[in-house]
Amino acid sequence: MGRPGLHCRAAQAVAHREEAAVRCGIVRACPFVRRLCTTQSPSPSSIVSTPASRRRAPDIRAWSGSPSLNSSLVSTSGTARPAAANQDTRLRVAVDVDEVLGRFVYALNLFCKDRYGMEYKVGDYWIYEFAKIWGCSQERSNQIVHEFFESQHFTGGIPVIPGALETLTRLSESDYELVVVTSRQHVIQDVTLDWLDRHYSGLFQEVYFGNHFALEGKSRKKSDICKNIGARVLIDDNPSYALECAAAGINVLLYDWEGAYPWSKLPASGVHNSELIRVVRDWGEVEQQLATLAPALRHPTLAPGDS
Incomplete structure (x- = not known):
């Protein structure tokens, strides 16, 4: 899901086939390569x-x-x-x-309640601009979400x-x-x-x-x-x-x-x-x-x- 107005949630630009001639890999401590x-x-x-x-x-x-x-x-x-070499059917x-x-907003709401006492439900998010939902500045919204990223609610709590x-x-x-x-x-x-x-x-x-x-x-x-x-x-x-x-x-x-x-x-x-x-x-x-x-x-x- 895109997060309009949330300036802390996307990765470095994806490298496509016109930008890379081969695939390469980085080995990390994970269940598979x-x-x-x-x-x-x-x-x-x-x-x-x-x-x-x-x-x-x-x-x-x-x-x-x-x-x-x-x-x-x-x-x-x-x-x-x-x-995109998909040669078969x-x-x-x-x-x-x-x-x-995964239920990102559900976990985010739990974090906001535990950390700041903010009470929101998934049904409250009529738009994915958290600052508008929370009634705060964009900078404050970004700060809260960055804190969420560092919390157990994000790293281990998204169902x-x-x-x-x-x-x-x-x-x-x-x-x-x-x-x-x-x-x-x-x-x-x-x-x-x-x-x-x-x-x-x-x-x-x-x-x-x-x-x-x-x-x-x-x-x-x-x-x-x-x-x-x-x-x-x-x-x-x-x-x-x-x-x-x-x-x-x-x-x-x-x-x-x-x-x-x-x-x-x-x-x-x-x-x-x-x-x-x-x-x-x-x-x-x-x-x-x-x-x-x-x-x-x-x-x-x-x-x-x-x-």
């Missing part, structure tokens, strides 16, 4: 092949443009593959993190969305390739990857950080990320991303959990390519809609729903 592709291609001598006995698949490749992450480059396969689906995989793990497991075992496309910024990249390891281990092939609303560094639109990596569907709770991606010809499942996300509503009119946006209210509906969309996306001559 994650790859991190930087803006510059490493020299062949800087790529080290990981022994087969140390590999765990699938691995997460976390992409950012941070020049500080150019060391400890590892290729788990010893070969490079373009960012598997349909690449991009999945957002906050409010789609998962019910049904997500089960549905994603079935999809990953079928003809789908799952990647994460999030607007989160680099300051919380490691925590994000650790959280995905704990709750969705082995399900996502790649993690892309968009660097939206960051204090420094470039950002990339989710529509650009999805197009560059070959993602045909985005699952996201943010209507602005839904509109942006639909205008770019990308199918969107707009996630409005149980219809209870006040911010996750489409405008009544003026939606370009509105037929590409489908509202889903739980992960069961996500699975159903993907089953309807998949045949036509894999075989463009078919209409949605045909097989």
